[in-house]
Amino acid sequence: MENSNIKTTGNVFVDNPRMTARNVDVYYGDKHAIKDVTIDIGEQEVIAFIGPSGCGKSTFLRTLNRMNDTIDICRVEGTISLDGEDIYAPSVDVVPLRARVGMVFQKPNPFPKSIYDNIAYGPRIHGLTKSKSELDDIVESALEKAGLWNEVKDRLDQPGTGLSGGQQQRLCIARAIAVSPEVILMDEPCSALDPIATAKVEELIEELKSQYTIVIVTHSMQQAARVSDRTAYFHLGDLIEVGNTEQIFTNPSHQLTQDYITGRFG
Amino acid sequence: MTNKAFKGLSPQEATARVEASLKQRRKKEKRFRLMGLSAVVLALTFLVILFSGILTKGLPGMFQHYVQLDVVLDKARLDPQGDMSDASLFSGDADKIILEASLASIGEEGGRKTKKTLRKMVSSGGSQRLIEFVKANPELMGTTQTIKFAVDDDIDSFLRGFIKRETAEKDRRINDFTIEIVDKWQEAGLISYELSDYLFFGSASRDAEMAGIKGALFGSLLTLAICVSIAFPLGVAAAVYLEEIAPKNRWTEMIEININNLAAVPSVVFGIMGLAIFIVTFGMPRSIPLVGGIVLALMTLPTIIISSRAAIRAVPPSIRDAALGIGASKMQTIFHHVLPLAMPGMLTGTIIGMAQALGETAPLLMIGMVAFIVDIPGGFTDPATVLPVQIFMWADFAERMFIQKTSAAIIVLLAFLITMNAAAIMLRKKLERRW
């Protein structure tokens, strides 16, 4: 493939990385979906992945908690570490990994269970609690952190699928928070939501920043500009440029980034 | 909630607890996976047991024992009227000539006891075989020829070891004297074990050694021919109507509900309907392929309609638009474009439906296709039976050899079914490549 060795502009490294990716390549069968990507994800920061559709940003996000494992033909090369441990090492179990690196998906996907059971599901399977009251506490605090507590506290036993789209997505975020992850991956979390619900989720991300590292994939540059500290621009499987969000949006150094954010394509 | 200060677990704490839970969960995971795997293995084991049981019994059933006898083809005795007509040949002395040949084979004049025993040792179909031989080779009249005759089923069972020499004489179906003669035959090398021609070219018979599936096979083919020529056009037509033309109204909905219900009606009920409507009310004869075919057609119709509808639905709407766009009428669009493209899918469904019909027994029992029919059916209104019903009838006979013949017939039936299903799978593959 041509252009396979575009060098990333900007500073990909940070001082206190939570996750590091080094020379990562991802293949779907014969398709080379991610090409030689190196990037750090810092402690308690919000980093946004932007780029035109099909650029590999979601694929790369899914490699960070090995969600790609569920796809048979997907192959990952290079190293990705969490707190210095290689998460693709043969000895690593994906179960605790995913408990530490949670994920929120594009379309809200609550389980067809009650609101309470949705949140309690993670703590239950991971054996996080020893008593019912502890579990109640976790559910309450997760819903509170997700800003949903006041809206649903009187109907915890009703199905999660009965909530509105925005509420469902915040429920999914709460569900991820309930297992106390270190990193939360968000794959276009607002693409299925209306502007008001989007604003609420963005507010929530702002609040969660103090406790979690958040990686967000978004197709909306405004959203990236609003919520993220750093921004990474992907193009056709290459990581083109990484930098502070302000700098990327006001003064991009790579031509492709400039073209994208000025709306010449995408 | 009580503990307002509680802010969830810290990530470190959570990680520790997750790690603690892992061992147990991995064990559960393994157990669950093992459970699924063992279910698959169990199901496949059933398959292996079923097929190996049928093959081990059925493959020997494809063979049987013959005895070679030197037969003197005496024209005067075989063909008393001398015109080689069936009437003349069957009034001839074929049975006696075979008896003499078998006496000669053990080198004896033979007293009454020997004659009586020998008569029971060569299959009673022997004379028929001899007559067919001279009819096919009239020029050999007057010579002595070596002809193979099937041995009686008890002798066959003895030769296979199912009737044991060691068993006390009064407890076995053949006496010591018979065994002596069999031994003589074997020493003289007259006994051979060969592919059974009776199985494939013989018809129904109470004598196990002569029983064959030819009649049933023809019956099956005739029945299936009726079935496919009714079910395929009707099924395709109904599918076309429902998919392409039918308005969304109560009537259409009722047709759809009926099709779904018919798919769930037990097959034996279709037989009852055939009995009550075609035989009792319409006065059609029992046991004929025509009625059997109609009943099976009605039974397989839902299968064909459902799969044909799926095939029609799989034709992209763009093709209809293209045809309509250049001014083709709706019918032209359907017959020139949609149907040819949907045809492989429809044929797949039809083949599967026909395989289902070929293996069906219960409804045919109801309309009397269970009769004992020796003649090979020559038309759609001749009394006939079909392969599965033949299997059902044979399964009821006690003779050891019938068990093997039944299994052999099952192998033939399964061979047909597997071929049909393989054809359906290949067609489906071809269809998949298209879109």
Place this chain on the structure above:
Amino acid sequence: MTLSTLLILLVAIGVAFYFAGNMTVKTARSKGKVFHSLPNYYGLWAGSLAFFPAVVVLILWSIIDIQLFQSWVRDFYPPEILAAGGSQAIVALAKVENIVAGIRFGEPEAWVLQAGEAWIGWAATSTMLKSAVVLGLATVCGLIAYRQIDTDFRARNGVEKLISYGLIAASTIAILTTIGIVLSVLFETIRFFQLVPPTDFIFGTEWNPQFEGAERAGSGGGEAKYGMLPMFAGTLLISAIAIIVAVPVGLASAVYLAEYASPKVRSTVKPLLEILAGVPTVVYGFFAALTVAPAIKGFGESLGLTVASESALAAGLVMGVMIIPFVSSLSDDVINAVPQSLRDAAYGLGSTKSETTRQVVLPAALPGIVAAVILAVSRAVGETMIVVMAAGLAANLSFNPLDAVTTVTSQIVTILVGDQEFESAKTLSAFALSTMLIILTLGLNFFALQIVKKYREQYD
């Protein structure tokens, strides 16, 4: 003229009109006339108008004339037979029909011979009339259609109209079949209930129709009993055993194949399992009677249990094997219908595969699985050959799987196969049993489809 000769003649007439229409228009077109439709359609119009009405008349006539003869021939019956009615009339009819078919048993009564001759006469007249009417109709209709051929005549529209009528007719076959099924059991069931009170039938715990003949002959030997409960108990017992085998194995295989197996394993194992579904039931019956039942009897007796040689367990086990692929393919469908996003959500939280499957996928697929199980029950209830061959006929009201039991379907087959006493309560009871069987299976099917519908709505 026989039916097939007539049919061939009709086809010939139809083809002739097709070519006539086709050629006429082609010739006219070559002379510069402009027709609305292609020549082909004019041919089809003439040909189908010649063929189809005549064929319909032919079929109807052939069905109706036998009915007429059957009622006319009653005039020949001696008065005592007419007075006795029922089975005697049917025997009388059979005698006459034998004469017509040219079969004679001994010396038939004089009236039988007369009736037979009359029948033969009617049949000859009817055949002649039928031939004349049908062939005439074909020619007249064909000519009328042919005369319609004209430049303005819209043959294509006409032909398409005919085709659409044909398609509608084809689709109503499903309804006609249902009506046929209902009618064929309804009248006989009503007749049965006139002989045996419905409550005795539905709630009776004893089934013993064998005494029917003895009772009528006056030799006593007890009263015939028509309680359906033993059969339904037997059906239930065997179906339950089958379900206990099929559902865990089928469901677990479906889960394994859908969630664990590699695509290669899946693509080999699935067709192999489907072979189990394609094996004819008579083969399973043979296998159950010959291999499984003796094995169970031998094994049970080695443990000191009393086992019937045709135990419910043998039939149930084999039936269970037969419906494994049915359960697994239906479950596979519903498991695959669970949206991937739910699995993603569970995996994203760190669930293991089994946790995802047990706690997310299966609960979400539950309604569909329940429907699959119900359909499997319906399949087991209606299954005939296995029970006919392996379950025996002893109408025991027993829930012991080692006992011999009988089922609804095997009783129906036993009563209706072979020589029947017409009009006897025993024969009619088979129809009453069929009615119950139909109600039960259709009820189960309806229930299952209702659940599936709800389930589909949930994810649409």
